[in-house]
Amino acid sequence: MESAKPSKVEKLSKIPYRDLHQATDGFSETNLIGSGSFGSVYRGRFEQGGGEHTIAVKVLDLLKNGASKSFLAECKVLRNIRHRNLVPILTCCSSCDFGGNDFKALVYEFMENGDLDMWLHAHSSSTRTIVLSVLQRLNIAIDVASALHYLHDDCEPRVVHCDLKPSNILLDKDLTAHVGDFGISRLYSHTIGDPIGEQTSTIGLKGSIGYIPPEYGIGANASTFGDVYSFGILLLEMFTAKRPTDDLFNGECNSLCEYVEMALLEEVIEIVDPLLSACLESSHGISPDVELENHGNLVEIEESKVHNFFLSIFKIGLTCASISPMDRMHMNEVSRELQKIKKAFFA
Structure with a gap:
């Protein structure tokens, strides 16, 4: 822990x-x-x-x-x-x-660097000019996985967050991630597995559109596996900069998961956040049109390893966001796998 x-x-x-x-x-x-x-x-x-x-x-x-x-x-x-x-x-x-x-x-x-949503997406008429690097995104994913692992396995009673999404992940001055907004969280006893203090929870569908696991839509109780699904969607969003509610998914492609799955069969780099891939493709690691946040202090990923890195990340995201809760990973596994990826690609 x-x-x-x-x-x-x-x-x-x-x-x-x-x-x-x-x-x-x-x-x-x-x-x-x-x-x-x-x-x-x-x-x-x-x-x-x-x-x-x-x-x-x-x-x-x-x-x-x-x-x-x-x-x-x-x-x-x-x-x-x-x-x-x-x-x-x-x-x-x-x-x-x-x-x-x-x-x-x-x-x-107070968290000096706002929420993750503002780093991943342009708001109103503004455009993103400062971009989180590959390593910074990976570190944020590791931070969030660590927090969920703690909530699911090291708390008594355990906590199911129920509303994991970029706007509920806040970044401090060092860009360390902090999970927030526990307004619809559920408490569960490790021993009996039943909700505690149900009267403190809000009524209705548990979560935000796009991040809610499919089983909640048919009446299943909130569970740690639901948080894992939301984390999987979050991980895919972090590296594609595509919201799960993007208009792109109203056509031939029905969901963010399907969008990523299709890319795994073809060219993974094609679905990576365009500003991030522009930074990676630049000979100096920095596109002239964007600034990679604190890039001078970070080791960026080697060009020859780019494909395998994103393949590894997207596979974890897709497994976490599996339709069946039983096919999803536990957050302790997710933390372990993300740490392995960091060690392998940023040694």
Whole structure:
């Protein structure tokens, strides 16, 4: 297991609403850094120990059905878990705002490099100009696999995340990945295998479109194998830069998995993220149109090994995203195989 990182949740008391209001300039639009199913996330700054600290404040929209349950589920999960690849929670707030309305928020360490989704895809009219290298993507995949291995095998009760996707993977200043957003997670006992505290989970289909395993669609309970499926889709997305909901999959090709499977029979490099392959094909490793993030500090993959590297990665992704849960790998196997790939190609 990866070395645990002590949580600060026990060192900080619950923070009052007025302090969060002040830290975020009244939850101003300029401090809004993201939004999700149950609320919005703001950047905040507060003084502690003689210094100023940047935090991320997730404010629950309590008018949305399931938001309160999401808050309780996340608190319950984050109270007991410790791992370097999970988003560290600092404290929470369950109070009233200045108008006397119920207010609930979670306070996390701020992640300087945002979420993985913004690194993989262009947003609005912008284009991607800074590209994660092959090794950086592999390291992020290893980080996420390590976090899931911990949640599935080293927690009691075990945790099923239920909503693994790029926007729920946050990157710190060193581009180390941290899995976050446990709002619809499930807790399961290792001994009896049954859900614990089902009342803390949200109702309905468990996950996000494109990442939900097929068995959930026919009523199967959330399971660690469901997380493995989501990880498989995530891994394919990381190296193709294609979302599982891409319009490309409305035609002859029905899914991201089918898209990758077809390429394995032909030319694997053709489906690799175009900006990444442009970097690999450049004689200096860098395309004149894009900047490879921190490329000077990393050893890039040798040209002769490119095909086999992507073949290895895509095979793991496809196995994890198998239709049958029983055909999928366990996350401890995934972690082991990804580490082998790193050792083989980046020795």
